[in-house]
Amino acid sequence: MVDKWEVKRGLAEAINDHDVHRLLDFFAEDAIIVSPVGLAEGHDQIAWLYEQLFKGFPDLHLTVWYEATGTDNPLMVEWTETGTHSGPFLLPDGRELEATGRRITLRGTCASFIENGKVVTHREYFDQLELYTQLGLRLSGDDPAPTCPGGESPEGP
Known part of the structure; x- marks a missing residue:
């Protein structure tokens, strides 16, 4: 029987080595990753997701x-990722943010469900606004303030 924590720790080591082929060995063929940046299903999409991350942050460290x-399943960890944005980084709207040279420190957590020695579902949670702020992005001021039912502002009449 495979120790699930060995799988989880091995995945973290492969991420730190930026070894996409090795990290895929820890995922089932039909594994799913759910994160603030989107959904990846299967080895091809998972590989693409990590390749994009390593391209944008070549010194990324977890x-x-x-x-x-x-806990037995899911296996939960809290982590910090650090890195320098020195390559293109894909944004949710499909644009690429060219290298800014900015350092990031991102805190998050993840839950991995492991069956038969492979990750079948991996869910990551982190604050995208924290990441984007560190990259020099900001929320647009072009959007109108939300209104409550009846047309009042959230602060009241």
């Missing part, structure tokens, strides 16, 4: 600082 070892 530090796992908490493991919820008392």
